[in-house]
Amino acid sequence: MRLHLLKILPVILVCLPLGGCWDSQELEERLSVTAVAVDQDKGDKDQLVVNMEIPIPVNNTAAGSDGSGAVPAQILTGRGHTFSDAVSDVYYQSNQHLTFGDTRLIIIGEQLAKKGISKLLDAFGRDPEFRRREFMIVAKGDAQHFLKVKSPERVAAEYVIAFLKDKIGDRLILEHRGLNRFYTDKANPAKEPALNYLSADGHTVKWEGLAVFKGTKMLGTLNRIESRSVVQLHDGTLGEEMNTLCIEKPGYIAIKPSAVKRKIRIGNRKGRAVFRITIKVLGDIVEQSCIGDLHQPTVLDRLSHHVAKAYENQAMNSMKIMQKNFRSDICGLGNRIRAFHPKWWNEMNWTDEDFSKADVSIKYEVILKRPGVRIGI
Template sequence: MRLLKFLPVILVCLLLGGCWDSQELEDRLSVTGIAIDQDKDQLVVSILTPIPQNNMGISGGATATQQPVQIFTGRGKTLSDATNDIRFQSNKRVTFGDTRLIIISEKVAKQGLSNLLDAFGRNPEFRRREYMIVAKGEAQHFFQLRSPLESNPAGYIISFLKNKSEDELIMKKKGLNHFFIDEANPVDQPILNYLSIDGQKVRWNGVAIFKEEKMVGILNRIESRSLLQINHNGTGEDLVTPCKVKPGLIAIQPNIVTSKVRFGNRKGRAVFRIMVNVKALVKEMTCSVNLDDPKSLQKVSRHVEKAYEIQAMNTVKKAQQLRSDIYGLGNFIRTYHPTWWKKLNWSTDFSKADISIKYKVVINPLGVRKTN
């Protein structure tokens, strides 16, 4: 008898389709990239969408004059307001489930990302795994890139970021999720890769530094190198410095980088001693130095260490001036000395901390040609 009561419900369920809320792909406008600029008191939001029939190649019916992507631009007081403006421009439903790239203009970043982060966090279509970068100039200009290597500008930029980070030349993937995590941490300050456009090419200009959700400064490529080596054990780009022993230059390619941090308390002042170990290769030399001679090799190594240390300390001083602990040094105090941590105003105390960086460089002098 009890089964008979539920029989009508069971029969109705059998008649229902399994994809009652499904949408046909042809009815969706999939967004692969979003660029956000500021014009006076309005946000200018540009979205990049691929055109499937134009990405099939000549054999698929597309011609060389057809664009593989389409750009829509909307304006509004908020992000949702601007995206609603875009929705009324398209005959399809705009979806952000396939978004892989978020580009924020420098102007917007300096005003603060609090409202944007709120919108991203509330929209379930954003997966939080998107790449997020800060653009020098207007963000929408990045969607005008036309590369023969990649038909979709968003794909080209993502490939650039992915390959360079795998080579340990730039900061590893810094996306929306990482920004949320860093912002929620009372110590860590968010950083994002800072890019510009050079003709039809992308150029990595360094790192955008944030204090909470507002951009406060920039580290150029050279200044970013020590941050990459200390925080991520990345190699960074090659170091080119005078040989010092004899006239000329030497190019050092870091191969393996490790770092270690020691910290202490000196009358209430935080003290950090950072040691960075670098194993490197000689990539190029324009000076006549016999690296097979241990004394000459040691002199070159010491000079390279000094060059690294000067650049690293310049970066530390800049971070302290901006009161942004991009190294996450406060985590050592917060983790191991919570009582001491509660007494600190870390933004101020970080700027007054005693921080020194030392490098130990081991150079492999081997090469095809024998040095003189």
């Protein structure tokens, strides 16, 4: 008998510290937040308005829709001088604990982004439930409008995320723009953060360009045309279609990029940074409203040079805005100096001075593929 007790005793001693879970919560007592929209209160600029989307389980409704053609979801609103204060406000309204482990989308209102989001980032960073994998965007106007987008198949957050994934999959907008990327860009002295800038209107979501930051404060935006060359320079993204005037005859030509390759050379001219950037674009002619025989090599070559010049003009205009208006290096040019010339980098004041003084030249090489055979009937 004693021998059996001696064999069982180690098992008992090991099990003693395993007291079980003392802070468990029933699923019915928790609200799972899928999206967070944060705005600046219009009545009190020091106060936040936080809207949170909580999907309603399908078995809790008689049908999969609320009658308006949208998948049902509950929107809870809290106000407070801090994010945690606003979350507490929601808790006192619902008497249920909010969990952010399933949050996939963070939307920042335009006015709040211009004021600065350092306190908001601090709150996200301290809460372990925010896993930094969330998509993060800046809203044109109020962020709360995105949670009111109606879709017959998805809740608003899923609809916006699907829109972003489609655009990223087609390589049209900045990739990997999430909470984690914002933290890393903010901590990098050689690069400034940028987020995709979107608008929402009832049933649709639209990409409007890029929100340019310096630190945690949004300085302004680049429209879709100004953003095209930035996304190509940033990470080799294709960007949206290029529409330009025909060479001689009236009309427009639309070019759709199918491949983009970039090459960046760095120089030092008496302490001034010099960048010579070459971007090669392989594109298809998707529309032509002017008459021209594109089967002739000379015509196609002239058109390629014409499109390249249009790309260059737009790219240099965007770079001028970033250098002179915003003084914000969202393309990460400073990263290359920091990586390949560390001694020179230590002597620079890149963020406040040297980036705006840098000599940047952008050249495009465009190769247009010959159009397919057109058969008439």
